[in-house]
Amino acid sequence: MTEHRMTAAVDTSLVATAAAALSVLCASTAFAGVLADGRWVFPALLTTAAVVAIGVLGRRVRWPASATATAQLAGVLVMLTVQFTESAVLGLLPGPAAVRELGRLLTGAAEVVRTGVPPVPAEPPLQALVCLGLGVVVVVVDLIVVGLRSPAVSGLLLLCVFAIPASLADAMLPWWTFVAGGAGFALVLATGGQHRRWRSREDRAQVTRALFGPATASVVGTAGVIALLTGAVFTGVGTEGRLPGSVPEQFGGTEGIGLQPFTSLRGQLDRGQEVELFRVRGLREPTYLRALTLRRFNPERGWELEGLTQGVEANAELPLPEGTDIAEGDAQRVEVEPVGYRDPWLPVFGVPRFLSGMGVNWRYDPAAGIVFTQTNQESRPYVEQLVLPKPTPEQLREAHGPLRVAPEYLDTTGIPPQVADLARRLTADSPTAFDKAVALNRYFTDPSNGFRYDLRTAPGGGGDALTEFLFRGKRGFCEQYASSMAALLRTVGIPSRVAIGFTAGYRDGDERVITTEDAHAWVEAYFPGWGWQTFDPTPLGDGRTALPQYLDDELSPAQLPAPVPGQDEPSTPSTAGPTPGHERPDEDTTGAAPVDPRETEQGDPWPVVLGVLVVALVVLAVPGVVREVRRRQRLRAVAGGAAGAAGLAWREVLDEFRDRGARPAPTDTARQVATRLLEHHGLDESGAKAMRKLVTAVEREWYAPPGTEPEGSLPEVLHGVLDSLRRAAPLDLRSRLFPRSVLSSFR
The missing domain is CATH 1.20.120 (Four Helix Bundle (Hemerythrin (Met), subunit A))
Known part of the structure; x- marks a missing residue:
């Protein structure tokens, strides 16, 4: 009888050890929401197994808890060395060369985390980073659950494992990851709940009842429900380096995206580090890169995307924008390489005539001037053949005819009467639509009118945001400037919309580099025949503005000085009078080749x-x-x-x-x-x-x-x-x- 009872007994420390490791692995399933494939799973399993084996050995030979934890951390380093380096001493030990190799891997992983858009491929740098993090977490959870017999405390660490991918994902993590995490934590609680009664070796039936009985099942179910509800509320936050928001669920003209474009835009300019988004080849002169346009003014929420249609297939010859008859201008062919950008909106220069290389299922809406997709796909380099219209001020003054655009572009609903009065006063002496648009643009960029560019708006005084900005605050972000001018244009009968995209960036050899610092909003006004033309009321002082020639000629040279004839454009943007948040690399005055900004951003792995x-x-x-x-x-x-x-x-x-x-x-x-x-x-x-x-x-x-x-x-x-x-x-x-x-x- 005694022999039978001994064979039916199990070591309860082994049960707790296995439960602790399994709980971490269950929580690690959350990484499925940010990693595009499962190549990280096997290395993570090997690292976890090594930590568990060292922990069991340390407790069998009665090492102090601190010595066991130290040995487990050393085991994590050895497993990283074996799996991810080629310079290990005797193929196993982490020598100086292997440590440097690991450092380079972790540096690469940190760069992917900083600039990548989930889900990203689980390349070796990310595998190494995940194994390092999970290995350390397994060591600490093992110490808490087995060494200190306080399994409830381990929930804080398991929550941290979930928090990292949840903060990186731009959508809710897979539902099953929450259920797995809840089940793992419940299993740990079940092992710890009996510690005050369990001996070092306990009857197998009692252990089974404790681990898989009704109480544990209830905890698993409750934890799963709570985790799903919490995930649905809190995992919509992302850190990806991209401009505007998400794909509307319907493209029938009834759904808007609210302030999401401006929210993302502000997030880009407020980033602590500059992130490279595009490299452009073949662009002969600076011009704006448009991602999308907004046509509906909502007095409570700002400008919204509305009326986007299914458009036409983008991988073909593209029609002229709606209401445009004149296709004159500078024809160019540019190559755009997305680096840290992925979004359902494909940015384009000027008037696109042909697009290729970006993949399938891309559409072009000629009315909105937007290229978009309704599918989730990776960014690819693409080629755009385009025309940059170059009308003269006289040609735009003479642009007459029917306004062949949707009447919504003239909708003034929600614009306060005092704003309309201001627009009429500012344009009273302007005989043509073009002169009115120039007068309104000049009102914002003329320093004597008191407007100042700032990433923060002035404190509100209780009125609506548009009135507060125009009449009292006069300080704000490009959102406020573009929104205000577009509203003013409509009150004097000029169709207008707000464009979201990027300024032209800076030159790096024969390429232009566009970063998160170039995210911008401007105004497009419609002129019969010529279509939508660019105006920019934001008084930037860092040299990023790329005004078309017709506007540059009309604005005061004291405000926007024209380039000196015969002087080449600097390879890096001017830093005279920089605006906070828009510092650029200093101009190279020695004649040496410009330094790639990515080289200055390489981080130390340690x-x-x-x-x-x-x-x-x-x-x-x-x-x-x-x-x-x-x-x-x-x-x-x-x-x-x-x-x-x-x-x-x-x-x-x-x-x-x-x-x-x-x-x-x-x-x-x-x-x-x-x-x-x-x-x-x-x-x-x-x-x-x-x-x-x-x-x-x-x-x-x-x-x-x-x-x-x-x-x-x-x-x-x-x-x-x-x-x-x-x-x-x-x-x-x-x-x-x-x-x-x-x-x-x-x-």
């Missing part, structure tokens, strides 16, 4: 490694810090004679005994607890005497009538008990780092 290690050390240090803070607060209160000082001293003594493994019964009196503790730890005579005095002081405080004088020598009594206890039973390193009195509060 911050990534050190950051992971620092987080792990902080998590490990928390219990000890909490215990020390409690101790100091109690000692200070006892020394100061605070109310309830004897009770505080008693709680401090109980916590010291709990840190040494004692568990006083809740029903025991203070004298019974003191007697058992004295016998168990063998305090010397001075310690026993101090303990009896402390118990007397506690009983007097708890049971004596109100007004009884407290024990005057209480601080000395408390120190006598603590000093004797430390002499009789000094704490080991594990108990000091992870005090049981603190960890028990998480159970």
Whole structure:
């Protein structure tokens, strides 16, 4: 009978170890939402298995918890070296060359995280980063669940594993990842819930009932529901380097995208680092790169995309924009390579006539001038054949005829009367539509009118945003300038829309580089025959504006100086008078080749490694810090004679005994607890005497009538008990780092 019971017993530490590792792997399924393939799974499994094996070995040979954790971290480094480097010593050990190789891999992974748009291919740099992160998490969770027997605390780390891909994804993570994460955490809770009753070896049937019984099933179901609800609410936030929003669900002209384009645009300009988005070859002169246009003005939410149709196939010869008859201009062929950009809107220069290379399922709407897709696909280099119209001011002044565009481009609904009055006053002396548009553009760029470019708008005064900006604030982002001028144009009878895209960037050899710093909004006004023409009211002071010649000729040279004849365009943008948030590389005055900005952004790999290690050390240090803070607060209160000082001293003594493994019964009196503790730890005579005095002081405080004088020598009594206890039973390193009195509060 005894032999049968032994064969049916299992090692409960192995059960907890397996549950801890499985919980981390379940949480790691969240990376399926940001990694495009599963090549990271097998390396992550191998790394996890190595950590588990070292943990089991360390506990079998009775290593201290700190030594076991250190060996596990070393195992993570060895597994990274074996799987991702070719310079390992003896094919296994991480020598200096292997460490440098790992550093380069992690640097590449950090760059992908900074600039990539999920889901991204699970290339070796990302595999190494995932294995490093999961390996460290498995070490800490293993220590908490098995070494400290506090499985509930591990939920904080498992939540962090979910938080990283959730913050990078631009959509909700797959639903099954939340269910898997909840199931893994429930399994860990089930192993820990029995620790106060389980022995080192326990009956297999009892373990099975604890792990897979009704209670665990209920926790799994509840955790899954909560995780799904939480994910639906909080995982719509992304960090991808792209311009405007998402594909509308319907392209029938009834659905708008609200402020999403402007929200994304502001996010680009507010980034801490400049991210390269496009490289362009063949563009002979600076001009704007248009991603989409907005035609509906909503007084509460701003400009919205409306009326986008199915258009025509983009991989073919494209028709002229709606309402455009004149196709004169500079014909060009440009090659655009998306680097850190992916979006359902394909940016184009000028009037596109033919597009190729971007893949299938792209459409072109001639009315809106937008190239878009309704499918999720990777960005590819594409070629655009285009025409840059170059009408003269005289030709635009003479542009007459029917306005062959949708009447919505003249809709003034929601524009306040005082805004319309301002537009009429500003254009009172302008005889033609072109002169009116120039007058309105000049109103914003003339410094004497008080407008100033700023990434933050002026504080509101309670009115609508348009009126506040035009009449009081006069400080804002390109959103405010483009929105305001487009509204003013409509009130004087000129069809207008807001365009979203990029300025022309800067030259790098024979290419132009467009980055997140070039994200911009401007205005397009319609002229019969010539179609939509560019105006830009934003008073940029960093040389990024690329005005068409007809507008540059009409605006004051003092505001927008024309290039000096015969002077080449600088290879990097001018830095004279930079606007905050738009600093550019300095112009090379030595004649040397310009430095690729990407070379100046190469990061040191060690911050990534050190950051992971620092987080792990902080998590490990928390219990000890909490215990020390409690101790100091109690000692200070006892020394100061605070109310309830004897009770505080008693709680401090109980916590010291709990840190040494004692568990006083809740029903025991203070004298019974003191007697058992004295016998168990063998305090010397001075310690026993101090303990009896402390118990007397506690009983007097708890049971004596109100007004009884407290024990005057209480601080000395408390120190006598603590000093004797430390002499009789000094704490080991594990108990000091992870005090049981603190960890028990998480159970």
